[in-house]
Amino acid sequence: MSRIGVFVCHCGTNIGGVVDVPKVVEAAKQMPLVVFADENKYTCSELGQASIRNAIDEHRLDRVVVAACSPRMHENTFRRTVAAAGLNPYLLEIANIREHCSWVHSDHDEATVKAIDHVQMAVAKVARHEALFPKTIGLTKRALVIGGGVTGIQAALDIAATGHEVVLVEREPSVGGRMAQLDKTFPTLDCSACILTPKMVDVAQHPNITLLSYSEVKEVRGFVGNFEVDILKKAKMVDHSKCTGCGTCWQKCPGKVSSEFDLGLGQRTAIYIPFAQAVPNKPVIDLENCRYQTFLKWDESQGGKKPPECRICEKICPTKSIDWEQQDEIVTEKFGAIVVATGFKTFDHSVYGEYGGGRYPDVISSLQLERLMSAAGPTEGEVVRPSDGAHVKNVVFVQCVGSRDDRVGRPYCSKVCCMYTAKHAIMLKEHDPDVQCYVFYIDVRAGGKDFEEFARRAQDESGAIYLRGRVSHIYQDGKNLKVLGEDSLIGRPVEIEADLVVLATGMEASDNADTLAQTLNISYTIYNFLIEAHPKLRPVETQTDGVFVAGSAVGPRDIPECVAHGSAAAVKAVALLSQDSLKSDPLTSIVDPMKCVGCFACKVVCPFNAIEEQVTRDKRTVSSINENLCKGCGLCVVACRPGAINLRGFTSQQLLSEVLTLVRE
């Protein structure tokens, strides 16, 4: 038989001013299994807590009900109290007679009756509580960072600095991400590559970091501290253990294709590094465009001339690193924590028919302009028109292309475009004082350190003409483009003859961000941006313990924010990895394998993939709960018709007992 003690709190006059506390105490004494009841002025005070501890001792209480404020306030306080007296902390129940009673009811009698009912419910529930014990689980003290942009680089370096091993997975042949494509950064006009490349090199050289470039995360199993991850290492066709990155192959390769890194403005070879400062500085072979592959795939029956065998790279490689036998390979690695930093891509402006729908070569995206401005870019920093290579004089910028526009399903602000456009206007003027820039904008959003000053500088010093309004139409008129728009501040249509139009394309989640999120069992928005556990207070954590998010994979962010979030995620990961073991919350579901019929409705509804299949000794396949993954929502309990699953702390028996105290008086 249980021996339950009930402690009713006055909370000063917060409860006692409305609820007749002595009456509640008297009623509690009459309740089944209650052997002791008392009142306190402030139960949460040291005095009040001591009275609970003493009563547990004195009256050999094995369960405790505290009737006081919301359990959301002091449940943990009182768990510690009863634990200090030697009880299992889960043998406690709170009756909420403040927030749910004395604070919302003024009739003393009614409030007292309700308080008694709430105490009675808590007594009935606590009688069915069981002692629960958190499980201790081990952990792998390694971190996986997904995405090798500036965010992932920062996270990897910070984790590695604490002595933990890090694997950095990047799906492109080089780390660097979007930042590597930029020319300068706002508002300081630092050279992007100059500040990024040292970090890229640090990643490559750090003894604690393993860089897996040209690789992708395919499958994630396990749970916090104990993830098992399948990583696809795409075949590079080059043995990087032999290759010295001398560059002979990519200088001689005759297979020329449009460069992804230069966004179609330049060319690369079939065996390539994406850009000169790539890390690793060793090439991969793009099989689709490799001449030897074309030769191998050539089918005589289709006629035509047999292509040359090529294999030039193989012939000239001084270290014999070309390996035609290489295959895609899946490696499985164990990690304790995962940081997701998959970044963004830019909006595809071809859906905007009024801007030419991608048909005009001289209507380019801002990221393309970055490549044109970059000294390492396809034009070596000369800003010329893609159509005829002429130097530009009149440049029109259009803001909010794929941002703040419901029509294209992108109602959100991409946050960085106002600033990078200001940067472009300033830089173009610096390149050539004869350039005139026009900027069509909705609002100039310049919230940030030195941002407003920077945006003003574009207008005041660089003479960019800012026109508030949208562009309605762009069309090719001879060699130039005509830009029709509205200056909504004076309510007049505007017509500008431009030789280059730059569209400030917004930020979108990177390709397959949703698939990866599903693999990791973390949430994502309808725009495929990842969702943090709490937007204010847990900005780098997720609903899945041990998985952290950072950078622009979560939403539009600029470089300093990405770096800060990369570091933040690193700290959270390190805080996890520096523990010797983890404790799991015992308020999880539990399966009675005798009752389970193996319909696996529970498995279908579980949002956390916590239901596993287990074969019993009598060869039945039944559910079992992975308590490390279970978050205690109880969805499985309701899905289970035979009642084989129960939820600790909120068992069906407990809830039913509570209900029955109310209806069977």
Add this chain to the structure above:
Amino acid sequence: MASDFTQQIREKARELLEDGTVECVIGYETGSDGISARPAFIYNAADVERLVFDNTCTHNLVKYLLNKKAKSTAVVVKGCDSRALNLLLSERQIERDKAFVVGVVCPGIVESRWNERSEQLQKRCDWCRQHTPVVSDFMVGDPVTEQPPADFADVAEEEAKTAEERAAFWQQQAERCIRCYACRQACPGCYCTDCFAESLDPEWVGIRIAPAESQMWNTIRAFHLAGRCISCNECERVCPVNLPLSLLNRKLEQKVLELFDYRAGMSEDAPAPLITFKKDEKLGIAE
């Protein structure tokens, strides 16, 4: 037609038993009253002549596949029965590769009982929209064009009453229920080894035979079949006190169709409506 069906079933059964495809054929044979069919379990090819198919073949034989220890078994299914097969496949209660399904395009089943057979079609056959089995390995009869959606006149009639009248009606029914659980035993969707009705802790249904407890049983029985009931109406047929159980099942069937556009057992893959959801659906709940 019936004799032709019988012949086809016998031939197939013989073939399956002789070539060892299955160990047992579950079909129908004529009962000892010489009139109505009853389930038959044929293990030897020599016995296939016992098998018949006629319009008294009411039982849903799929229920017999729930024996997980059985080896390969052939089973004769009508349209409605075949939906039970999908239900049980999706809930992993039977293994597809151990079941050989002899589908029969159902001619409609008549009311019959011991020594009595009317030509009156059963209620479920009026409602039926699936005469052709939805899953089969061998089909007896030619697939038919199914009728347009059934109306739910019986449900509507009940709904026309006031809440008070409805409460009184179900109260009366609960008073008659003897909780023999025949409805459960006949139902292909009721296969739990431990039923909530017999759980003592938590005691959902009190052990006394009292209207409130019977009401609890009948309500939850129906709800546990929400989106799973395949409308074979065997529960109502076997009820010894003739409780109108189909009303509850059909009320839910109607709602499931209306809210989720779902009919149970039509495919093995479509998740039952209560274990899936759509984020943006409007169900009249807190909107």
Add this chain to the structure above:
Amino acid sequence: MSENSAPLIIGFLCNWCSYAGADMAGTSRAAYPSNIRILRVPCSGRVDPMMIVKCFQEGADAVLVAGCHPGDCHYNEGNYYGRRRFALLRELLDFMGVERERFRVEWVSASEGKRFAKIVTDFTNEMTKMGPRKAS
């Protein structure tokens, strides 16, 4: 119950949104009638239809289930499943004579204290007007 005529309302509140919302009603002193008795559950998806039927079977006049707004569930999806179950359950209950008004589902966030108070007030008034359940 203080009086026989006062309706008994049993409320199941999800821990993360609605229970916190009811707490917020308290902190902001948003008064409501005292008839409701509140059970804390982790998620509206934890509320078993069996439990609701049991409440009515045993004589409760009304049941309120409150959870996070769709999309805000602490467990991502719990209220979506709940929504489906409750939609069907309410139909079945109504069909069996428990008027649909007696079973209410609401989405109440942790910041909607005043709204929680209003919901309970309206619900209580409606139930008082309807009177106790007729059958059983």
Add this chain to the structure above:
Amino acid sequence: MVQAESSSLEPVAKRVYSYYPGCSLHASAKEFDVSAKLVCQKLGIELRELEDWICCGASAAHSTSHLLSLALPAHTLKQAGEKGLPLAVPCAMCFSRLRITLHELKKKETLDLVSRTLEKELSTDVTVESMLDVLANESISLPVTKPLERLKVACYYGCLLARPPEVIGCDDAENPQTMDRLMGRLGAEVADWGLKTSCCGAGVSFPRLDIVLKLSHRILSLARSTGADCIAVACPMCHANLDMYQKDMTAKHKEKTNLPVLYFTQLMGLALGFSPKELHLDRHLTDPLPMLREKGLA
């Protein structure tokens, strides 16, 4: 709906449309009416003019009374619905008003309101097609006798055949292809240009002629700069603006603007063997005949 026929060799199962010419086609745009009818006849498309059609209200109704702007087309839609045939509408303005009305009547409250106003039971069970869509249907074979070779055409759709896209259902509101493909099938070279759906200024013809001149001149000169020999249109208003003011433009811009503007049906007619006379090609203010003669088409 008349369904597209799969075979175009055999006598095509007759396509029959109700026909709504609209006011313009009985007056200033008579040549559009005449050429459309000739072409339809040639292609085996029967047009049955509604007996009791009335003005669509395009010129003024929608800027004065919203209800009136729906009630006028609704009267015509009602008749068309009773005929049970799809309604073919050449004039882009009429087409736009009819389509928009049909769209708005899909809202029950609007349908009820307009029904009450007209004291008629209205329904939205009627299909409205622009003459361009009727004739551009690629399942109709074109018996071209005089291909428009050597002719470069700038197809101009104007606003109303493109917008609003969700109501009109244009293939691409910024760069439509329907007329371009049709001209291509007639043997013409089509100009790729960027003002196909830009406004000609028709909405402000009377109060602000200066705007009309500016917008129309922009269209004409861009079309000219692409090397086009003429502009093909499908709207009487666009036609009027582009055709009528070329002399004024010449005066204003001190450079000769002389670019014939033809209805697409007239060009079709030429290719199908009708004479310039039959097609009323002599009714334009910017005379196309010298150019057509030079190309061997007249």
